[in-house]
Amino acid sequence: MQKNASFKGLTIPLLLLLPQLAITVVFFYWPASQAVWQSFLLQDAFGTSTEFVWFENYQLLFTDPGYLKAFWNTAIFSTFVCVLSLSIALLFAVMADRQIRGAEVYKTLLIWPYAVAPAIAGVLWIFMFDPSLGMLARGLGRLGIAWNPRLNGNDAMTLVILAATWKQISYNFLFFLAGLQSIPKSVIEAAVIDGARPWRRFWTIVFPLLSPTTFFLLVVNIVYVFFDTFGIIDTVTGGGPSGHTETLVYKVYSDGKGGSNLGGSAAQSVVLLIMVIGMTAIQFRFIERRVNY
Amino acid sequence: MAQVTLTNVKKVYPGGVEAVKGVSFDIPDGGFCVLVGPSGCGKSTLLRMVAGLETISAGEVSIGNRVVNQIEPADRDIAMVFQNYALYPHFSVYDNMAYGLRNLGTPKDEIDRRVKEAARILAIEPLLERRPKQLSGGQRQRVAMGRAIVRKPQVFLFDEPLSNLDAKLRVQMRVEIKKLQRALGVTSIYVTHDQVEAMTLSDKLVVMNGGQVEQIGLPSEVYKKPASRFVATFIGSPPMNILPGTIDGPGIVALGDAILEARDLRADLAAGARVEVGLRPEDIEIASEGEAGSLPFDIEFIEELGATQLFHGQLAGLPFIMQAATDTISAQPGRLWISVDPDRVHVFDPATGQRLGL
Ligand SMILES: Nc1ncnc2c1ncn2[C@@H]1O[C@H](COP(=O)(O)OP(=O)(O)OP(=O)(O)O)[C@@H](O)[C@H]1O
Numbered sequence: 001m002q003k004n005a006s007f008k009g010l011t012i013p014l015l016l017l018l019p020q021l022a023i024t025v026v027f028f029y030w031p032a033s034q035a036v037w038q039s040f041l042l043q044d045a046f047g048t049s050t051e052f053v054w055f056e057n058y059q060l061l062f063t064d065p066g067y068l069k070a071f072w073n074t075a076i077f078s079t080f081v082c083v084l085s086l087s088i089a090l091l092f093a094v095m096a097d098r099q100i101r102g103a104e105v106y107k108t109l110l111i112w113p114y115a116v117a118p119a120i121a122g123v124l125w126i127f128m129f130d131p132s133l134g135m136l137a138r139g140l141g142r143l144g145i146a147w148n149p150r151l152n153g154n155d156a157m158t159l160v161i162l163a164a165t166w167k168q169i170s171y172n173f174l175f176f177l178a179g180l181q182s183i184p185k186s187v188i189e190a191a192v193i194d195g196a197r198p199w200r201r202f203w204t205i206v207f208p209l210l211s212p213t214t215f216f217l218l219v220v221n222i223v224y225v226f227f228d229t230f231g232i233i234d235t236v237t238g239g240g241p242s243g244h245t246e247t248l249v250y251k252v253y254s255d256g257k258g259g260s261n262l263g264g265s266a267a268q269s270v271v272l273l274i275m276v277i278g279m280t281a282i283q284f285r286f287i288e289r290r291v292n293y
Numbered sequence: 294m295a296q297v298t299l300t301n302v303k304k305v306y307p308g309g310v311e312a313v314k315g316v317s318f319d320i321p322d323g324g325f326c327v328l329v330g331p332s333g334c335g336k337s338t339l340l341r342m343v344a345g346l347e348t349i350s351a352g353e354v355s356i357g358n359r360v361v362n363q364i365e366p367a368d369r370d371i372a373m374v375f376q377n378y379a380l381y382p383h384f385s386v387y388d389n390m391a392y393g394l395r396n397l398g399t400p401k402d403e404i405d406r407r408v409k410e411a412a413r414i415l416a417i418e419p420l421l422e423r424r425p426k427q428l429s430g431g432q433r434q435r436v437a438m439g440r441a442i443v444r445k446p447q448v449f450l451f452d453e454p455l456s457n458l459d460a461k462l463r464v465q466m467r468v469e470i471k472k473l474q475r476a477l478g479v480t481s482i483y484v485t486h487d488q489v490e491a492m493t494l495s496d497k498l499v500v501m502n503g504g505q506v507e508q509i510g511l512p513s514e515v516y517k518k519p520a521s522r523f524v525a526t527f528i529g530s531p532p533m534n535i536l537p538g539t540i541d542g543p544g545i546v547a548l549g550d551a552i553l554e555a556r557d558l559r560a561d562l563a564a565g566a567r568v569e570v571g572l573r574p575e576d577i578e579i580a581s582e583g584e585a586g587s588l589p590f591d592i593e594f595i596e597e598l599g600a601t602q603l604f605h606g607q608l609a610g611l612p613f614i615m616q617a618a619t620d621t622i623s624a625q626p627g628r629l630w631i632s633v634d635p636d637r638v639h640v641f642d643p644a645t646g647q648r649l650g651l
């Protein structure tokens with residue numbers, strides 16, 4: 001079957017592409033190029049004079065211990081959120097796929113968190129884990145576990161990881177469930193008859209057949225932890241205590257806030273952009289090749 | 294090798310659909326049993342209960358004298374070939390065939406030997422490194438067969454394995470399946486709704502309808518003495534003609550003005566009782582006007598099938614089909630007088646559809 005329509009000449013194709021191109025240019029290329037341009041500039045404290053400084057902003061950035069800390073924070077945060085949200089979602093999806101009774105209710109309940117705005121999700125987690133008010137924090141206290149995300153950096157990191165994971169599970173769950181349901185039932189039945197016990201069946205048949213979904217979700221989740229978790233971090237910890245939960249994207253915001261260090265902030269966003277582009281490219285090159293069967 | 298016995302097997306799906314309503318039969322060791330019937334009659338359900346993919350609501354299935362109701366599919370020592378082949382898309386052909394043996398912990402060199410042997414039997418040796426998506430439908434079918442035979446199971450189960458192939462390949466694979474089954478001597482159950490496959494493959498034919506068995510027997514028996522009107526019209530192509538008639542005396546039925554002898558007819562039927570008379574299109578012979586037992590057939594049009602011709606028309610005001618070898622009759626549309634061998638006249642009870650024969 002022919003999938004591509006073909007046009008004579010260039011005018012019609014260009015016209016058809018125009019809206020998409022316009023949107024991409026206005027909302028992506030233009031701000032991105034502005035950021036790149038900004039990252040080469042240095043403004044004085046009052047914003048009155050601007051100087052072109054080449055890579056000085058970048059140099060400053062990579063010698064700033066706060067920035068290197070943010071790198072580390074991001075690595076911890078994103079690894080935990082991706083691994084946790086993907087594996088928990090996969091577990092839930094496998095359970096839902098078993099067609100247990102009440103599966104519909106179960107699915108609906110699992111999907112809800114995705115509809116909750118990040119700020120509200122953040123507030124929810126603050127309440128649950130607030131050292132003086134939160135039910136769960138008090139429960140932990142009763143178990144003899146000291147818990148104070150306002151003072152303890154690790155507690156704060158745990159809290160934002162949990163909140164960000166919780167928020168992303170529904171999304172991953174939906175895709176995993178769709179992925180599981182698109183595996184032909186007879187292939188699984190063939191494996192049952194071929195004597196593969198559930199655990200082995202999962203790792204040798206189901207998981208490999210799910211790999212296109214997993215790969216897609218991995219890309220989406222990395223973009224999510226790098227950029228979209230800003231709202232959660234901002235409401236739950238505000239980057240604190242003392243920068244312990246400040247990730248790269250959060251630092252872009254806190255450094256650029258109030259216009260105090262626009263050049264540095266722009267340089268950070270360029271670094272972030274390059275990292276995400278780089279990681280996605282690597283994923284496509286090396287992983288996608290292996291998931292295509 | 295093993296015999297398979299089904300005793301009063303029932304299946305009620307959650308939600309109350311009674312898909313199989315008490316089926317009993319057995320297949321001797323090495324036998325080839327074909328389940329045939331219209332769509333939705335419960336053939337696949339029955340097969341899947343033997344496989345262990347569906348729970349058995351009531352009754353008993355045993356394989357080789359062992360009741361398997363509570364036994365996992367993997368431990369029933371069966372292999373199944375699915376309609377869509379159900380190959381593992383991410384495995385090579387080799388790995389597809391080796392998977393079951395690996396799950397059993399068979400030594401590597403033994404696996405290698407058995408996979409290669411199966412590949413040789415099925416002529417798929419050059420394909421062993423390919424992925425399923427790089428194969429044609431017929432090749433996939435062979436791989437699915439290969440996956441079944443490497444395990445050397447006690448029973449083969451087939452669920453419409455040929456229905457995704459084109460007509461020519463279907464005939465070819467049908468012959469190969471039969472040969473392979475003969476050579477390996479493995480007890481087989483084969484589900485199809487294709488009556489040609491059913492007739493040619495089986496040594497035990499089970500005709501099902503609405504979750505029940507209509508008739509069990511050798512294919513030739515089922516063809517010659519269909520137990521019911523349903524079986525009579527289901528087996529045979531084009532289907533048997535059914536005409537209303539009455540009992541005229543022992544072994545005699547009346548079709549309108551014509552009197553037909555039916556040698557097989559039960560003798561205890563009251564004269565005048567209403568019956569249905571079945572005549573197969575291929576059993577019709579040419580007669581002459583006024584001859585005893587001759588019927589007037591008004592031909593409307595003729596279909597040329599190559600070796601045979603189909604004559605469509607009306608008999609006593611009802612649609613009627615007759616089949617004859619090409620060139621034996623040069624009939625034109627119009628009236629033709631026909632007759633049928635008394636051994637080949639089938640009579641059914643109009644109320645129950647049961648055969649009124651001996
Ligand atoms: N999982 C199920 N739940 C409920 N009803 C079912 C289920 N599977 C099959 N049925 C019903 O059971 C009956 C028999 O189905 P089955 O698949 O055995 O038919 P079949 O003879 O194999 O038909 P076909 O030739 O179309 O494959 C049908 O009425 C079907 O709707």
Ligand SMILES: [Mg+2]
Pocket residue numbers: 336337338
């Ligand atoms: Mg079926």
